[in-house]
Structures are given as structure tokens and as C-alpha cells.
Amino acid sequence: MKLLICPMNGPRNIDEFQSFGPVPAEPDPDRTADADWSRHLFRAENRRGIVVEWWRHVPSNYFFLAERDLVTNEVVRTFDPSERRDQS
Amino acid sequence: MPLRLLKYGLSRDYPVSGDIPATPDLKPSYDVVIVGGGGHGLSCAHHLAKYHGISRVAVIEKGYLAGGNTARNTTTIRSNYITAEGIAFYKEGVELFETLSQELDFNVMFSQRGQLTLAHTEATLRSFHARAEMGKHLGTRTEVVDQKAVEELVPTLNMDYGGSLEILGGLWHADGGTARHDAVAWGYAAQASRRGVEIHQRTEVEGFEVVGDRVRAVKTNRGRIACGQVLIATGGMNYDVALMAGVELPIRCYPLQAMVTQPLKPWLHTLVSSVSLHTYLVQSSRGEVVIGGGSDPYQLYSTRSTLDMKEHLAEGAVHLFPFLQGVRLLRQWAGITDMTPDYSPIMGASPLANLWLDCGWGTWGFKATPVAGKRMAETIAKGCMPDILKPFALERFETFQLLNEMGATAASH
Numbered sequence: 001m002k003l004l005i006c007p008m009n010g011p012r013n014i015d016e017f018q019s020f021g022p023v024p025a026e027p028d029p030d031r032t033a034d035a036d037w038s039r040h041l042f043r044a045e046n047r048r049g050i051v052v053e054w055w056r057h058v059p060s061n062y063f064f065l066a067e068r069d070l071v072t073n074e075v076v077r078t079f080d081p082s083e084r085r086d087q088s
Numbered sequence: 089m090p091l092r093l094l095k096y097g098l099s100r101d102y103p104v105s106g107d108i109p110a111t112p113d114l115k116p117s118y119d120v121v122i123v124g125g126g127g128h129g130l131s132c133a134h135h136l137a138k139y140h141g142i143s144r145v146a147v148i149e150k151g152y153l154a155g156g157n158t159a160r161n162t163t164t165i166r167s168n169y170i171t172a173e174g175i176a177f178y179k180e181g182v183e184l185f186e187t188l189s190q191e192l193d194f195n196v197m198f199s200q201r202g203q204l205t206l207a208h209t210e211a212t213l214r215s216f217h218a219r220a221e222m223g224k225h226l227g228t229r230t231e232v233v234d235q236k237a238v239e240e241l242v243p244t245l246n247m248d249y250g251g252s253l254e255i256l257g258g259l260w261h262a263d264g265g266t267a268r269h270d271a272v273a274w275g276y277a278a279q280a281s282r283r284g285v286e287i288h289q290r291t292e293v294e295g296f297e298v299v300g301d302r303v304r305a306v307k308t309n310r311g312r313i314a315c316g317q318v319l320i321a322t323g324g325m326n327y328d329v330a331l332m333a334g335v336e337l338p339i340r341c342y343p344l345q346a347m348v349t350q351p352l353k354p355w356l357h358t359l360v361s362s363v364s365l366h367t368y369l370v371q372s373s374r375g376e377v378v379i380g381g382g383s384d385p386y387q388l389y390s391t392r393s394t395l396d397m398k399e400h401l402a403e404g405a406v407h408l409f410p411f412l413q414g415v416r417l418l419r420q421w422a423g424i425t426d427m428t429p430d431y432s433p434i435m436g437a438s439p440l441a442n443l444w445l446d447c448g449w450g451t452w453g454f455k456a457t458p459v460a461g462k463r464m465a466e467t468i469a470k471g472c473m474p475d476i477l478k479p480f481a482l483e484r485f486e487t488f489q490l491l492n493e494m495g496a497t498a499a500s501h
Contacts, residue, residue, distance in 0.1 A: 002394070002396070015396060019387070021387065022387075034488075038486050041429070041485075043485075044338075044340050046339060048328070051387075053386075070388060071390065072390075073392075
């Protein structure tokens with residue numbers, strides 16, 4: 001059984017989580033052409049390596065971020081979204 | 089008498105036929121380089137050589153012939169999709185399978201036994217009505233059937249009357265079937281090489297020489313190949329290979345898992361799938377029950393299996409056919425699927441003038457092996473896409489004209 005460490009609930013069975021895919025770049029609505037919206041909507045990060053993803057702990061409906069390797073499936077770390085805002 | 093046998097063995101009248109020649113030396117240039125020696129690439133090579141007179145073709149394959157998703161899929165052939173564009177394309181695919189053994193002079197063991205998709209909810213049944221009407225309109229054999237008809241089609245099914253997963257009806261697709269996946273690839277490879285196509289196994293693409301809007305050469309681990317046209321048909325590797333040419337495809341890679349049971353006497357005479365249970369079953373000609381379902385729940389470049397998914401598949405299978413509970417699993421595996429946002433493939437032109445795409449086949453590519461090869465060969469030979477392929481072009485994402493087949497694909501393949 002694979003465990004994922006939820007920043008709020010601690011280690012839980014992977015079954016309790018839902019992946020929402022890589023965090024996309026957020027385009028500026030006032031200055032984004034159609035082609036860039038298309039990119040934002042349809043081209044998710046898929047390169048081999050570590051990606052930052054949105055995950056949700058379903059029973060508690062808590063959304064958080066995870067850094068995960070798309071080749072080895074190793075989760076480098078999970079953290080609350082507020083940490084990301086602090087960095088940017 | 090052994091001597092009499094020897095007479096035939098040594099006779100020039102009965103030459104030994106090797107199916108697929110050994111990998112030859114690479115030539116400095118080819119008219120067409122097909123990246124990917126799976127079913128799709130080989131089918132394209134066959135159609136180029138046989139119908140368009142283009143045989144200066146190299147199929148280059150990183151591993152061995154048809155060892156990727158061609159070997160890993162669960163061989164569902166059907167055309168009961170949702171969109172008119174999708175149904176028209178897959179219908180041609182099913183029709184090509186009907187005559188494929190003759191076309192290839194090789195038995196691909198096509199068995200058109202029909203596919204039954206089960207509805208456990210009224211909502212699913214409503215979506216089936218829409219699919220059936222669209223399918224009938226376009227000339228496929230697709231109809232909604234009631235509980236009684238489901239029982240007659242598959243008497244061994246657990247109908248779960250009164251239960252939470254009661255089978256309310258189904259979508260019966262008489263055109264559906266299966267074929268032997270390896271035979272399809274080998275048949276195309278043998279036909280193509282007989283007409284001069286070179287198949288280069290263990291030849292890995294390391295990059296593309298792009299000048300302006302054209303690919304000038306393909307760089308491989310065995311040397312550089314100048315090319316007239318290039319086709320990318322590399323299954324789970326499509327994203328990586330296209331990226332080497334500077335083309336970023338709207339693809340995310342997910343593992344897809346499947347498994348087979350020990351061989352049993354023939355008892356399941358149709359393909360059965362359940363949308364709600366995310367499980368489908370088919371009994372192979374060897375008697376093994378092939379069990380598959382939806383993709384893994386998150387992106388990964390791995391062909392590992394997980395206990396979670398195998399348990400899930402087993403649970404669905406045992407619910408539908410409770411007598412399978414004591415049956416043993418013989419093999420289990422996974423493949424990497426290249427999923428598109430709308431569950432439709434990406435075929436045709438790329439941003440580069442002589443680079444063509446046969447990508448985004450996700451979990452549903454095997455059934456299209458003949459038709460994708462045929463239509464991509466036509467595209468490459470004529471330099472433009474036929475009308476039947478135009479809705480599948482990469483540019484549909486820029487123009488927001490997606491072709492949503494998610495409801496007909498997720499667990500049915």
C-alpha cells in the first residue's frame with residue numbers, strides 16, 4: 001500500500017487522495033492571446049522529472065501541493081499552498 | 089521418410105520464408121522515416137509501399153518489433169464512439185479488420201463477437217441512447233438493449249437485481265471484436281518488408297535536425313538519416329520524441345494496467361465492459377480471461393503494476409462474474425499511455441512541414457492500427473490530410489474544436 005503524507009492529516013493511504021495534475025502557469029487574463037489560453041488549458045507539464053502537482057485529500061476536502069518524480073514516482077515533499085504563495 | 093522431407097526442405101520450389109528480415113545497415117537517406125516499430129508505424133509502412141509506391145521507407149524502433157503498447161493492449165476493436173467524426177473514423181477501422189487476414193496473407197484471428205457495455209444507472213443508459221442513435225445514423229451496428237436481452241447475450245452475468253449495481257441494460261455493438269495484436273504487427277511488418285521497407289530494430293532516435301520548418305535528418309544511435317518525410321508513431325514515447333523536434337504535444341502519460349487469468353473453457357462469447365465498475369473482460373482464443381480497466385489515477389512514466397489497481401480490476405470482474413473468484417491470475421502488466429485532453433488521437437500535420445503525427449492514442453489505439461496506417465500513408469504520400477483525418481489535427485486545440493470521446497473511452501478502450 002502506497003502512502004502519501006498529507007500536510008494536514010499526516011500519512012494516509014494513496015486511495016484517499018485525488019490528483020489534479022501539474023500546477024499550470026497562471027496567465028494574465030488581460031494580456032493573453034488565444035494561443036496562450038490553449039496552452040494553459042491543454043498542455044500540462046509532462047517532462048520526465050519532478051513536477052509540482054495539486055492533490056486533494058478527499059475525506060477532508062483539503063487541497064495541497066506535492067513535488068513528485070514522474071519517472072520514479074517518488075514524492076519529494078508535500079506542502080500547504082500557503083507556502084507557495086509565500087515564495088512567490 | 090526423412091529423405092522425402094529433406095527433398096522439400098532443400099528444394100528451390102519451396103524456399104524457406106523468414107517473416108521479417110534481420111535489421112540491415114542504415115542507408116544515408118530515406119524518402120520516409122517512420123519512428124516507432126509498433127502496429128501503427130508498420131501499418132503506415134505497409135500502406136505506403138503497397139498503395140502509394142513509396143518503399144524507400146525505414147521504420148526505426150528503439151526496442152524490438154511491436155514490443156510497446158502493441159504488445160500491451162487488450163485488443164478491443166469497436167466503433168461505438170460519441171462524435172460523428174470519431175465514429176466515421178473507427179468504423180473504417182473495423183471494416184479494415186474484417187478483411188485484414190486476407191490483406192496481410194496472415195491470420196490475425198479477428199473475431200467479431202460483439203461488445204456489450206453495461207449500464208448500472210439511468211444516466212449511463214441515457215448516454216447509451218445518444219451513442220446508439222449516432223452509431224446507427226452513421227451505419228454501425230449499435231443499439232441499446234434491455235435487461236432481458238443482456239441476460240440472453242451473457243447468461244453468466246450477475247445481474248444484481250435489486251442491488252446497488254443492478255444491470256439496467258446495455259449498449260450492444262455487434263461490430264465489436266478482437267484480434268491477435270502480435271499477428272497484426274507481424275503481418276504488416278512481413279508485407280512491408282516484402283515490398284522493400286527496411287525495419288531497423290534497436291535503433292533509437294536521439295534527435296532531429298530541424299532547419300527552418302523542416303526536419304532535415306533524424307539522428308539515431310546508429311547514425312544520421314536524411315529524410316524526406318517523418319512520421320512519429322511511438323505510443324507512450326510520443327511526447328518525448330515530438331519534443332526532440334521542438335513540438336510540445338498536449339499529452340500526459342499515465343500507466344494503464346491489465347491482467348489475464350489462467351485458461352478456462354470457453355464461456356464468455358462477447359466482450360463485456362462496465363462503465364461504472366471501470367472493468368472490462370474478454371476471453372482470448374486461448375481461454376484466458378483478459379481483464380482491463382481505466383488508466384492509473386495520476387501521471388507516471390512507469391510500467392509498474394500496483395496492488396490497488398489489480399484489486400480494483402479483480403473486484404469488478406468478480407462482481408460481474410462471481411464464479412471467477414477462485415480463478416488464478418496468470419500474468420499482469422502495464423503500458424504507458426499518451427492521453428490527450430479530449431480522449432481523441434492527434435493525427436496529421438505538425439508545426440513542421442514534413443513531420444507528421446500519429447500520436448495521442450492513449451488507451452484506445454489498437455483498434456485503429458489498420459485505419460491510422462492507411463490514412464497516415466495517404467497523408468504522407470499526398471502531402472495533405474484527407475477529410476476523415478482533419479478533425480483529429482493538432483491545431484484543434486488552438487481553435488478550441490475538441491473532439492470529446494471521454495464518455496466512450498474511459499473504461500471501454
